[in-house]
Amino acid sequence: MNQIDKPIANPIVVLREEFDDWAVLFNADNAAAVGTNPVGVAVWKLMDGKKDIEGIVSEIKNRFEDTPDAVGEEIAAFVGILAENGFVGLEQDSK
Amino acid sequence: MRTPRSLTIEITSRCNLRCRYCYFFNNPEVVYRDLPTGEWLTFFDELGSLGVMTVTLAGGEPFIREDLPVLLEGIVRNRMRFAFLSNGTLIDDEIAAFIAGTGRCEHVQVSVDGSSAQAHDSCRGKGSFEKVLRGIHTLQRHRIGVTVRVTIHQHNVHDLENIAHFLLDELGLPDFSTNSAGYMGTCCVNADEVLLNVEERKEAMATLLRLTEQYPGRISSSAGPLTDGRMWRRMEEARAQDKPAFHNGGRLTGCGCPSNKISVRADGAIVPCNMLAHMELGRINHDSLSEVWQNSPDLNQLRTRHHISLAEFEFCAGCSYIPYCTGNCPGLAYTLTGQVDHPSPDACMRRFLEEGGAIL
Numbered sequence: 239m240n241q242i243d244k245p246i247a248n249p250i251v252v253l254r255e256e257f258d259d260w261a262v263l264f265n266a267d268n269a270a271a272v273g274t275n276p277v278g279v280a281v282w283k284l285m286d287g288k289k290d291i292e293g294i295v296s297e298i299k300n301r302f303e304d305t306p307d308a309v310g311e312e313i314a315a316f317v318g319i320l321a322e323n324g325f326v327g328l329e330q331d332s333k
Numbered sequence: 334m335r336t337p338r339s340l341t342i343e344i345t346s347r348c349n350l351r352c353r354y355c356y357f358f359n360n361p362e363v364v365y366r367d368l369p370t371g372e373w374l375t376f377f378d379e380l381g382s383l384g385v386m387t388v389t390l391a392g393g394e395p396f397i398r399e400d401l402p403v404l405l406e407g408i409v410r411n412r413m414r415f416a417f418l419s420n421g422t423l424i425d426d427e428i429a430a431f432i433a434g435t436g437r438c439e440h441v442q443v444s445v446d447g448s449s450a451q452a453h454d455s456c457r458g459k460g461s462f463e464k465v466l467r468g469i470h471t472l473q474r475h476r477i478g479v480t481v482r483v484t485i486h487q488h489n490v491h492d493l494e495n496i497a498h499f500l501l502d503e504l505g506l507p508d509f510s511t512n513s514a515g516y517m518g519t520c521c522v523n524a525d526e527v528l529l530n531v532e533e534r535k536e537a538m539a540t541l542l543r544l545t546e547q548y549p550g551r552i553s554s555s556a557g558p559l560t561d562g563r564m565w566r567r568m569e570e571a572r573a574q575d576k577p578a579f580h581n582g583g584r585l586t587g588c589g590c591p592s593n594k595i596s597v598r599a600d601g602a603i604v605p606c607n608m609l610a611h612m613e614l615g616r617i618n619h620d621s622l623s624e625v626w627q628n629s630p631d632l633n634q635l636r637t638r639h640h641i642s643l644a645e646f647e648f649c650a651g652c653s654y655i656p657y658c659t660g661n662c663p664g665l666a667y668t669l670t671g672q673v674d675h676p677s678p679d680a681c682m683r684r685f686l687e688e689g690g691a692i693l
């Protein structure tokens with residue numbers, strides 16, 4: 239994924255926030271479901287097509303205490319998995 | 334779960350057939366009334382806002398609703414998938430094309446009860462075999478997943494081998510599931526001519542267990558002779574070897590549904606399950622579904638049913654299978670004993686043996 243790619247959440251995907259900080263993202267078009275934690279939920283909500291991965295990572299670092307050093311790579315990998323399963327599209331920066 | 338992931342919705346109380354073993358009709362505690370399109374669409378909007386993932390449309394016969402495409406659009410618009418439980422006789426190219434076009438159909442489950450019109454139509458009515466085959470072929474032509482349910486009764490119990498051959502070899506279906514007619518609804522009226530007796534249950538179990546070896550992984554069940562046959566074998570083996578209790582044994586653990594899903598009757602009553610259609614928990618578009626799901630006292634009590642020990646029941650007194658028994662379906666327990674919190678006599682292994690049954 240290119241640094242300037244700006245992920246945008248596929249509006250068809252349903253976010254089910256369960257009890258116990260657990261959430262499920264469900265794509266009704268292909269029946270794919272991905273379980274995630276509160277950080278994943280926050281990442282999901284930040285994918286508005288306006289922020290790139292770096293912007294999302296810095297926002298996550300602000301919101302959550304004690305984020306591990308590798309959080310940037312983890313978020314990039316998470317977004318990559320979501321993209322492969324049709325959960326997010328990537329807005330190309332037109333600049 | 335904050336809200337149910339899936340629901341079974343009886344979108345109509347009408348049906349073009351009158352099957353002799355139907356669990357749905359002739360339930361004195363159910364109101365047979367259909368809701369207008371708008372009520373369902375409003376409810377689907379609520380389901381969408383709650384993040385429900387799948388609805389299973391049942392009836393009656395769901396394909397009898399003239400407004401079915403509009404209802405499906407409401408489901409699709411609310412980011413859900415759907416499935417059907419159908420008798421398969423009203424499916425034509427037009428509706429199949431519509432369903433295929435949504436891309437959201439999990440499957441259509443249709444009922445096939447025989448390898449010939451004689452066996453199938455014996456309980457479902459003349460001409461229904463031909464129509465259901467036409468329905469299956471129509472679904473296959475439109476590449477919609479078809480699953481088949483075989484309900485076993487007195488008139489098809491000797492046809493099981495032919496049914497398996499017909500469905501799996503001739504029609505080329507990947508698999509099918511089985512159940513047997515149960516003491517509910519219309520079946521109670523026709524029990525003597527429909528329900529399997531002990532000898533027929535033995536035959537059904539033996540045949541199905543043999544067929545599952547012949548067709549590995551292609552014949553399934555969640556109740557009925559195949560489930561009983563498998564479960565009772567394990568129970569008998571455990572008892573004979575004095576094995577420790579099963580993790581879910583000795584208590585009323587037979588049903589986990591109320592924690593995972595919920596149902597709605599055709600008249601809009603919210604109920605825990607179609608098999609517990611008398612237990613009204615609320616009403617759609619009047620009561621909030623998430624409120625019912627989280628706080629209904631009846632539903633929450635049903636969810637604690639698994640704490641009730643079988644040893645508390647006189648029915649189970651002295652039974653050596655208690656550590657391995659789950660008490661089975663609360664719906665059948667209710668129709669047979671009048672109590673939901675009771676083991677189901679229908680799937681009671683001790684009773685089956687006392688009446689001349691045998692474990693194969």
Ligand code: SF4
Nearest residue numbers: 348350352355393420
């Ligand atoms: S069993 Fe199904 S198809 Fe038969 S009468 Fe009842 S609802 Fe209709």
Ligand code: SF4
Nearest residue numbers: 649652658681682683
């Ligand atoms: S009497 Fe029947 S229901 Fe009760 S424990 Fe024994 S086998 Fe199970």
